[in-house]
Amino acid sequence: MSTFGATNDRNKKLAAVFRDKPELVTALPEWMLPQKHIAAYQQMRDLAIVEIAGRDSVAAAVCAAEQHGYSNLLPVYAYTGTEYGQWQSVPEAADRLARRLPQVRVHPLLIVGSPEFWHALNGRFISDCVERFGKYSPCPGCHLYLHSVRAPLAGKLGNANIIAGERTSHSGAVKINQVKKALDFYAEALSFFGIRLNMPLAEIADGTEIEKILEMPWQQGKEQLCCSLSGNYKKCTGPTGVDIEPVMRYLHEFAGPVVREIVTAYMDGQIPAHQKIASQVMSQCMNQK
DSSP states (O other), X not given: OOOOOOOHHHHHHHHHHHHHOOOBSSOOOTTTSXXXXXXXXXXXXXXXXXXXXXXXHHHHHHHHHHHHOOOEXXXXXXXXXXXXXXXXXXXXXXXXXXXXXXXXXXXXXXXXXXXXHHHXXXXXXXXXXXXXXXXXOHXXXXXXXXXXXXXXXXXXXXXXXXXXXXXXXXXXXXXTTSSHHHXXXXXXXXXXXXXXXXXXXXXXXXXXXXXXXXXXXXXXXXXXXXXXXXXXXXXXXXXXXXXXXXXXXXXXXXXXXXXXXXXXXXXXXXXXXXXXXXXXXXXXXXXXX
C-alpha cells in the first residue's frame, strides 16, 4: 500500500534544498507539495506527520501507526543550521518506514526548515542566555525548533498530529534535550496551536526494544545525519548529571515565547522577523528580576 518513492529528478531537487537550506516553512514549492495533495491531505482524518531523522523517528512512526491506526503517514524532514553527512540517509529512512509498514500509505518525503528561525532560538543570543540562565546548551531549543517548524505545515493540513522519536533515556544515557520536563514542554508548545505531538517511545529506555519495533538491522546513531554540536553539554571527562533548572527557565522565559510569536506569524501567512522577535523577548527577560 506504500506510495513512497521519488523519481531521480525529485531526489535531486530535495538534495538541493537540503544543501541550500532556504526559508521553507509554509510555502513549499509545487513540485514538492502540489496543491492537489494539500487538498487531499486536508480531507484525511487518519493522517499524521512523521519526523524523519534516525532510527528512533522511524520506530516512533511504526508504534504510532499500530497504536492509533494511522493509515496515512507523511514523512517530513526539518533541517537546522548544524547537520552534516549523507543526505541520502533521509530518503532511505522514509523508504525503510514504507517497507516496515506495507499496509500503511507512506506519502512522498517533504522538507521544511528556516535557518533564521533556528539561529534566533539557538545561536544569536548565546551570551545573553548564559548571563540570564547561568548555563546554556542549544540542544533543547533545537528540538523545540524541530517540532515547531513542522507546526505550520501540520496546521495547513488540518491540524495533523506530529509523530516524533523522543526518548527520555537511551539505554541509561540521558540527553539534556530529552528529559521528561523538556518533552512535556515541547508537547505543550504545540498544543498552543491545536497540534498534538505524539511521542510513543518516550518511556522506552532499552535500545533493543527499538530494534524489535523496527524488525530490521539499524545501529543507534548510525546511518543518519550528524550534528556538529552533538554532545556539547558533556564535559571532556564524559557525561555529567543534567541540570534541568536552567533548561526549563530558558524554555519558559525565552524559547517558548519566541516560538509562539514566530509560529503564529507563519500560520498567518507571514515570514516572521525572527531575530527582531527573539531580541524583544530576550530584552524582556533581561529586564526581569
